[in-house]
Amino acid sequence: MRMKLITFAALALFMAGCTTIGTIPPTPVTADNPEPRTIWLSEMAAELGWTYVEGPGAYDYTLSGPKGDNVVFEAGSDIININGTQWRQERDAFGRRRDLMLPESTFNFVCEHFGRYDLVRAPKRETSPDYVLEPIRPLSEDKPSDKPKATSTVLQGLTICIDAGHGGTDPGGIGHGVQEKDVVLPVSLMLQELCEAASARVIMTRTSDMYPELDKRCEIANNGKCDLFISIHANISPTDESVTGIEVFYNQNSEPAALFAKALAGSLHTATGAVNRGAKKDPRGLRVLEKTKMTATLVELGFLSNAQEAKLLSQKQYQQKLAKALYDGVVATWTRNRASVSK
Numbered sequence: 001m002r003m004k005l006i007t008f009a010a011l012a013l014f015m016a017g018c019t020t021i022g023t024i025p026p027t028p029v030t031a032d033n034p035e036p037r038t039i040w041l042s043e044m045a046a047e048l049g050w051t052y053v054e055g056p057g058a059y060d061y062t063l064s065g066p067k068g069d070n071v072v073f074e075a076g077s078d079i080i081n082i083n084g085t086q087w088r089q090e091r092d093a094f095g096r097r098r099d100l101m102l103p104e105s106t107f108n109f110v111c112e113h114f115g116r117y118d119l120v121r122a123p124k125r126e127t128s129p130d131y132v133l134e135p136i137r138p139l140s141e142d143k144p145s146d147k148p149k150a151t152s153t154v155l156q157g158l159t160i161c162i163d164a165g166h167g168g169t170d171p172g173g174i175g176h177g178v179q180e181k182d183v184v185l186p187v188s189l190m191l192q193e194l195c196e197a198a199s200a201r202v203i204m205t206r207t208s209d210m211y212p213e214l215d216k217r218c219e220i221a222n223n224g225k226c227d228l229f230i231s232i233h234a235n236i237s238p239t240d241e242s243v244t245g246i247e248v249f250y251n252q253n254s255e256p257a258a259l260f261a262k263a264l265a266g267s268l269h270t271a272t273g274a275v276n277r278g279a280k281k282d283p284r285g286l287r288v289l290e291k292t293k294m295t296a297t298l299v300e301l302g303f304l305s306n307a308q309e310a311k312l313l314s315q316k317q318y319q320q321k322l323a324k325a326l327y328d329g330v331v332a333t334w335t336r337n338r339a340s341v342s343k
């Protein structure tokens with residue numbers, strides 16, 4: 001009896017010294033949803049149209065909304081802090097180079113918390129996980145070798161939105177066994193690295209095999225107050241397999257976009273030797289060119305319907321060449337026409 005009292009007293013004392021921590025409900029695990037899903041913080045920020053930075057602590061990341069809201073995550077911890085209130089996640093956040101892997105239930109919870117019910121994800125439908133778990137490492141260990149430092153300031157002040165076309169259930173065009181979504185994502189991620197190394201602020205509409213709606217892609221770019229928008233695609237010619245080359249579309253009414261498109265087509269042609277089909281006024285009213293409020297282009301990297309070009313487009317080396325060429329076009333645009341594209 002006495003033992004019980006002491007235990008009780010100790011527990012009461014312990015409880016009194018603690019602040020209560022709310023628990024985020026985990027995504028239910030069912031036959032349809034066998035693995036708890038994850039989401040990258042970078043994706044989460046892109047979906048919300050928010051930004052994130054490292055800090056304030058050594059292993060912390062702060063996600064910030066436009067109205068002063070913030071959510072602080074810590075690598076290796078299951079505690080998050082939403083506007084000063086602590087919540088316990090389904091499980092720990094995993095740190096990776098300048099990014100964090102979080103339970104998807106956390107993303108859903110944060111969206112609901114801020115009234116963004118439109119972003120809440122349905123439970124998992126696929127059977128295999130779409131991520132690879134990495135061991136927890138303190139982020140400070142990553143810093144010397146792993147984190148690419150900005151090596152130049154040539155894109156300082158630029159905010160660019162990179163939109164990898166299609167994704168998830170939408171493969172885009174398919175030719176000679178190559179899916180468009182599998183070409184445009186790696187090129188987009190390579191372009192992101194190059195732009196960040198040149199001190200640009202980069203906003204991605206997707207960084208994994210997922211499909212954001214077209215309107216959402218525009219919203220992400222508009223909310224991010226981007227100066228430039230580049231949507232990356234590959235082409236299909238339904239009737240003629242011999243057609244090859246690069247083309248870049250821009251909004252009919254935007255003179256800066258015409259110049260941006262021309263710079264991109266030119267640098268892609270120079271780097272790859274592929275046919276330059278030119279910078280063209282968008283004849284189709286493409287949503288991402290109509291609804292984005294900044295200087296916007298849509299790049300077609302080549303034709304998947306052509307066997308030779310499909311093979312090239314699937315090769316990492318060629319993808320790197322394309323990304324570098326896109327980067328060169330961005331640099332040319334930012335250094336020459338900064339005044340007309342800058343927000």
Ligand SMILES: [Zn+2]
Pocket residue numbers: 165166172173180233234
């Ligand atoms: Zn496409």
